[in-house]
Amino acid sequence: MGDFSAQDLMAIGAMQGFAGLSFFSVLLLMALGLAIIYGQMRVINMAHGEFMVIGAYTTYMLSGLVSSHAPWAMEFYIFLAIPASFLTAFLFGLFIEMVMIRHLYHRPLDTLLATWGLALIMQQIFRSTFGAREVSVSLPDWLQGSWRPTPMIDIPISGLSIMVLTLFVTVGVLWFMYRSRWGLRVRCTMASREMSGAVGINTKWVDRITFAVGCGIAGIAGAAFTTISSTGPTSGTLYIVDTFLVVVFGGAGSIMGTVASSFVIAQGQSLLEFFIGSSMAKVATLLTIIVILMIRPQGLFASKVRR
C-alpha cells in the first residue's frame, strides 16, 4: 500500500466504497427476498437467482418494447420496469409455490434439491428464449451520467439510483413485515404455525404470498441488476452463494441482520478487491464469513424465536 498517498487512499476508499454500495444494493435486494422466504418457512430457494434473472429479462423486454413502439417513453420506462419485474417474478413464484414448494414443506433439504432442479430448467428456458449471449438494456440518458464531487472521485448515477431503489424496497419490506396486517400474520406463522392456524390465520396462503413476495423482490433486484451489468442465462447462479451467505450470516429471519450483513460483505469484498484482486477478495470474504459462522452459527442478529 506504500505507493498510495493519503489522498489517493481516500479517493480509492470512496470509489471502492461506492462500488461496494452498488454491490450491496443488489445483494441486499436479493437477500431480502431470500430472508423472508427462509425465515417464514425454512425453505431454501436455490432458484432465487433465476427469479432475479426473470426480473432482468422482463426489464430487457420492456426496454425493447418501449424503444420500438414508444421511443418518447425511454426516459421513464425504468419506472414501469420495476413494478413489471416484480409482478412477473411474483406471479411465477406463486405458480411455483402452488405446484412444487408446498408439497415439500417440512423437508428443507429436499426443497433445496428440487429448487436446484427448477433453477436448471429455468436457465435452459432463458437460454432457449433469449439466447446464450448476455443482453443489456439501453439505459435512459439521465441514468448514464456520473457525479464528480472532486476531480478524483467519479460516482455513476445508476449506482445512486439503485441505492435509492434499495432504500425504498427495504423500507417497504420492513413496513410489510412489521406494520401491515399481512406482516403480522407472517410473523405470527413464523412464531408458531399451529397457533396461527388455530386463531384463524390461513397459514397456507401466508406461505404462498410470502414466497411470491420474496420472488417478486428478487425480480426487482433483477431490474436493478440490468443497470449495472448485462444479463445472461446464468447470471443468477453467480450471486446465489453470496446471497445465501448474506442471509445465514445476518441471522436467518432477521431483516436488519440481512441489511447489516450484506453491507459488511459487500463493502469488505469491494475494498479488498482493489488491493488483492477480485478472486482473492472473494476467497477472503467467503473464508471470513465461514469462520465467523463457525464461531457464531446463529448469525449476527439471531431471531429469538423458540422452535
Added chain:
Amino acid sequence: MNNLLSMILGKRGLGGVLILAALILVVLPALMGIDELNLAGRYLSFAFVAVGLVMAWGYGGVLSLGQGIFFGIGGYAMAMFLKLEASDPESTSIQTTPGIPDFMDWNQITALPWFWEPFNSLVFTLFAILTLPALFAWIIGTAMFKRRVSGVYFAIITQAIVVILTILIIGQQGLTGGVNGITDLRTLKGWDIRTDEALFILYYVNAVLLIGAVLLGMWILSTKYGRILIAMRDREDRVRFSGYDVANFKVFVFCVAALMSGIGGAMFTLQVGFMSPSIIGIVPSIEFVIFAAVGGRLSLLGAVYGALLVSYARTMVAEAYPQLWLFVIGGVFIAVVMFAPYGLAGLYNKYLQPRVDGFMSRFRKPEAPVSKTLDAPTTESTEVQR
C-alpha cells in the same frame, strides 16, 4: 472376522452386490469396446462419491453440496504425481526451466512450489489420496458439527467452500494449472496409462475398489454405529440425550464419504488423464447429489446405478439434443425429490421387490425370502421423518 463376513454376506445385500459385481466386472467389459468401457469407468469413478453421499446424506442426514472438494483433492493429488512424472527434465527441455510442469513454465514460475515436492513420491501420493480428503472433511466437520451447524446451513457452507476452492484453483494458475486443469498425464511409474490394455486394467481396479467401497459402507451400516447413525438422522435430540456425542458420529460419516470421494477422484484422473476445476465446481458437486438421489438416497447399490444411468443419459441426451439436457436433468431431479424420495431403489423396494420375492418363493422353500438391499427395513421408518 468370520462374524463380520457373515454379516455382510449372510443376511442381506449379498444378492445385490453379486448382481452389481457381475454387471460391472463381467457384463460391461464383455459388451463394450475399450473406449466405451473407459467411459463407463469414468462414470463409475463418480459412483464413489454417490456411495459416499448415501452414507452421509441418506443415513447420516448430512447433506453436503461440496463433495467435489474431496473428489478434487483425490483427483488433484493423483494428477500432481502424474504431472511431475510427465515433466521430467528431458521431455521438458524446451522450457525455460526444465523439469517443472509446463503450465508453471508458462506462468513464469522457475522452481517447483513446496507443496508439489512430496508428490514426487508415489507412496506419499497414495497416502495423500487416502488421508487428505478425510482430514479436510474432519476439519470442516469438526468445525461445523461441534457448533451444531447442520442441515441447510451445512449444505450452503460446503457449497461456499467449493466456490472458494474453484476460485483458488482458477486464480492461482501457475500453481494449479488454472482453468485448464492439469492435463497431458501419460505414465504411472513408467507404465503408460493411455494404452488400451492400461485402460482395461484401470477399469478393473476402479470396479473392484468401488465394490469394496460398497461393502465397506454396508459393513459400517450393519454395525451398531450404523444404527446410531440412522437414529441420529431421525431424532437427533433423543440420541444426544441418550448420551452420545452426535457431532462425532456426523464427522465420522462425513469423513468416510470424503474418503470414498477422494478415491473416486484419483481413479477419475487415472482413467481420463486430466483433472480440472470444471469437474469439481458447484454444478458437478450437485450432480453427485443427483446421482445419489436418482439411485436412492438409502441404497448404496442404487447410488452406483444412479451414477451410471444419469451419466449415460447425459451423454446420450446431450449428444442428440444439447438444449434438452438441462430440462431433462432438472425435471428428473424435481420428480425424484417430489414423488420418489428414495429414488430407483425406493421404487424397486416398493413395487418390484414384492413380486420378485413372490416369484422366488415359488421355487424355493419359504424360509429364505431374499431381501436385496438394506433399504427395506429402514424406508418405512423414514417415511415419518419430520
